[in-house]
Amino acid sequence: MEQPILEPEMTKEYKKRLRESRKRLRSGRLAKKEAYWGLVFIVPWIVGALIFLAYPLLTSFWYALNNIRITPVGKNFTLVGYGNFTQILLSDAEFPVQLVDYILSTVISVPIIVVFAMLIAMMLNQNIRGRGFFRLIFFLPVIIVSGPILGMLTEQGAGSVSAVDTQAIASAISSVLPSIIAEPISDIFANLVTILWYSGVQILIFLSGLQKIDKSMYEAAKIDGGSGWECFWKITLPNLKSMTLLNTVYTIVLISTNSQNPIIELIKSSMFSGTKEKGYGYASAMAWLYSVVALLIVGLFALILTNRKDAYDRQAQKNRKLRRKEQKIKLKLERRSERNAAIIAKKRAQGKITSHRTDSGGY
Amino acid sequence: MGSKDRNGFAKNFAIYALVICIGFIYIYPLLYMISSSFMTLDDLLDSSIKWLPSSVTFANYAQAAKSMDFWKSFFQSIIIAGVPTVCNLVSCALIGYGLARFEFPGKKIVFGVIILTFVLPSQITMIPTYVLYSNLGILGTIWSFILPSMFGMGINAPIFILIFYQFFRQVPRALIEAAHIDGAGYFASFLRIALPSAVPAFITVALFSFVWYWNESYLTEMYVHGVLTDSGWTTLIIQLDNFASNYSSYATTAASAATSLNEAIKMSGTLLSVLPLLLMYFFLQRHFVESIDKAGITGE
Numbered sequence: 001m002e003q004p005i006l007e008p009e010m011t012k013e014y015k016k017r018l019r020e021s022r023k024r025l026r027s028g029r030l031a032k033k034e035a036y037w038g039l040v041f042i043v044p045w046i047v048g049a050l051i052f053l054a055y056p057l058l059t060s061f062w063y064a065l066n067n068i069r070i071t072p073v074g075k076n077f078t079l080v081g082y083g084n085f086t087q088i089l090l091s092d093a094e095f096p097v098q099l100v101d102y103i104l105s106t107v108i109s110v111p112i113i114v115v116f117a118m119l120i121a122m123m124l125n126q127n128i129r130g131r132g133f134f135r136l137i138f139f140l141p142v143i144i145v146s147g148p149i150l151g152m153l154t155e156q157g158a159g160s161v162s163a164v165d166t167q168a169i170a171s172a173i174s175s176v177l178p179s180i181i182a183e184p185i186s187d188i189f190a191n192l193v194t195i196l197w198y199s200g201v202q203i204l205i206f207l208s209g210l211q212k213i214d215k216s217m218y219e220a221a222k223i224d225g226g227s228g229w230e231c232f233w234k235i236t237l238p239n240l241k242s243m244t245l246l247n248t249v250y251t252i253v254l255i256s257t258n259s260q261n262p263i264i265e266l267i268k269s270s271m272f273s274g275t276k277e278k279g280y281g282y283a284s285a286m287a288w289l290y291s292v293v294a295l296l297i298v299g300l301f302a303l304i305l306t307n308r309k310d311a312y313d314r315q316a317q318k319n320r321k322l323r324r325k326e327q328k329i330k331l332k333l334e335r336r337s338e339r340n341a342a343i344i345a346k347k348r349a350q351g352k353i354t355s356h357r358t359d360s361g362g363y
Numbered sequence: 364m365g366s367k368d369r370n371g372f373a374k375n376f377a378i379y380a381l382v383i384c385i386g387f388i389y390i391y392p393l394l395y396m397i398s399s400s401f402m403t404l405d406d407l408l409d410s411s412i413k414w415l416p417s418s419v420t421f422a423n424y425a426q427a428a429k430s431m432d433f434w435k436s437f438f439q440s441i442i443i444a445g446v447p448t449v450c451n452l453v454s455c456a457l458i459g460y461g462l463a464r465f466e467f468p469g470k471k472i473v474f475g476v477i478i479l480t481f482v483l484p485s486q487i488t489m490i491p492t493y494v495l496y497s498n499l500g501i502l503g504t505i506w507s508f509i510l511p512s513m514f515g516m517g518i519n520a521p522i523f524i525l526i527f528y529q530f531f532r533q534v535p536r537a538l539i540e541a542a543h544i545d546g547a548g549y550f551a552s553f554l555r556i557a558l559p560s561a562v563p564a565f566i567t568v569a570l571f572s573f574v575w576y577w578n579e580s581y582l583t584e585m586y587v588h589g590v591l592t593d594s595g596w597t598t599l600i601i602q603l604d605n606f607a608s609n610y611s612s613y614a615t616t617a618a619s620a621a622t623s624l625n626e627a628i629k630m631s632g633t634l635l636s637v638l639p640l641l642l643m644y645f646f647l648q649r650h651f652v653e654s655i656d657k658a659g660i661t662g663e
Contacts, residue, residue, distance in 0.1 A: 034467070035467035035468065038464070038465025052511050120382075128375075128379065137390055149636070156395075
């Protein structure tokens with residue numbers, strides 16, 4: 001048939017059509033319509049993000065570079081560059097101290113809260129009676145926790161349990177550690193209850209994560225002779241990995257935006273302060289410093305948690321390494337055998353080897 | 364661990380003991396609050412009385428309620444928490460559906476920004492927003508809470524958007540496509556197919572949004588109540604925050620029967636400000652506790 005003649009044109013035609021159809025696939029009418037409608041649904045968010053996020057964010061940065069004085073005719077801007085920042089960091093009486101306090105207490109209390117939430121969730125995941133009741137109690141703080149209430153309770157001394165002798169713990173800690181670290185730790189013991197109160201949502205998140213783990217994994221591990229301890233490290237923890245990250249971020253955000261946090265009160269008070277160098281610009285600079293620090297803490301924890309390798313990752317890495325090694329050896333052997341075959345063939349061609357096998361090419 | 368495992372007695376005992384102890388620590392402040400709110404001044408001063416007051420008195424509650432202007436604050440709290448919650452429901456459901464159902468360019472960026480708005484402390488945008496509201500003339504009115512929540516930027520809105528996103532993703536696409544073939548438009552299929560299947564998400568978001576708006580003191584004081592001047596709007600939580608000064612002004616005006624501020628009155632005030640939420644929690648606790656399982660926040 002004429003196939004040989006037609007073939008090149010066919011492929012050209014075919015390729016053209018393929019290209020066209022692919023183009024149509026890329027931005028077909030349906031897809032376009034769907035994208036359009038998707039944007040229609042998102043439009044409120046886009047408008048909101050522009051008005052209530054992008055605009056204030058940029059303006060806030062501009063404010064931070066200025067000294068703003070409120071006069072009866074309006075706001076009076078004077079550009080001071082990074083003057084606000086240097087003033088806050090070098091000569092503000094409170095902010096640097098509070099910031100360091102905030103960093104230390106967050107870095108210390110976040111792991112405590114997350115680990116505690118995980119422990120409670122694991123206990124509640126056992127077959128105990130009254131599970132619903134305990135869940136009810138552990139979730140209760142989520143409903144009533146708010147800045148003024150916590151403030152009221154700590155003021156009355158209800159923030160710590162009198163059965164736990166916090167004074168003794170505090171003095172024991174400060175005798176061992178330097179005061180800059182000891183202070184936040186003893187603070188944590190003094191406000192044990194309020195810290196535990198932050199873990200309500202996290203407990204439930206861990207609990208629902210635990211219930212999603214396949215029970216047969218534990219059974220298989222038990223059959224293979226795994227202890228409860230090993231089961232925890234090799235099954236429970238790797239399966240809760242994403243939830244740990246979620247809970248950590250949630251905890252940091254909760255601590256950072258709680259109105260018990262002295263820094264945000266400081267920002268508010270300097271915003272409405274009447275002194276010459278403070279005001280909107282100064283407070284904006286504070287807010288920027290604070291937000292950057294908060295984001296850095298979130299980033300730090302996220303980095304630590306995502307880089308941490310669990311049992312599965314380690315095993316997978318080990319296997320990958322092993323396979324790469326095997327591949328290398330295999331390649332080496334192949335190359336050597338090729339080389340040897342070539343040498344033998346060459347020698348045979350020269351007639352140096354006389355073997356009983358006469359067929360050429362064989363080795 | 365396994366469902367058919369039987370724990371030994373010692374292990375069981377340890378678990379119960381731990382759970383009960385920690386549970387006690389959890390509700391300790393609440394118990395303390397309740398018991399001391401019923402104490403008379405004599406009971407407070409008597410060091411031998413720790414938990415049970417010798418005689419139950421309701422006078423503390425009466426005085427705390429009067430100084431907090433309880434009913435007015437209570438109804439205003441309901442409005443301040445309720446109206447933005449309704450706006451949150453509408454806007455976050457729309458946005459969540461848009462993200463779950465449609466593919467469009469820049470979707471990843473939208474998610475990134477949503478997560479950023481969750482992590483970013485609100486203080487960074489607070490000052491320009493304050494200026495913006497005062498220029499718009501909505502500072503000190505409830506509109507300063509309604510407006511952002513209409514655009515999916517209310518308090519904790521990123522969480523709500525993600526909850527709705529998770530929920531609407533579970534609605535089978537085939538169902539929506541079938542509705543399309545039967546002639547339903549995009550909005551109709553959203554209203555008729557997606558919404559009815561997302562009732563649990565609506566309950567979750569409504570409850571949490573209400574609780575979080577109710578408990579918010581910092582932003583409420585900033586935008587609605589007013590920091591330097593009193594706009595007339597107030598909530599129970601803000602009244603609690605300024606309890607001491609409120610009480611002293613109340614005590615000087617109401618000359619009769621006002622004792623000086625003591626611990627029992629403070630605790631009564633605290634309990635009064637959380638009582639509505641506590642009652643709501645005990646009636647709706649099933650929805651609260653199961654919501655986290657159902658909402659699938661944990662799926663990401």
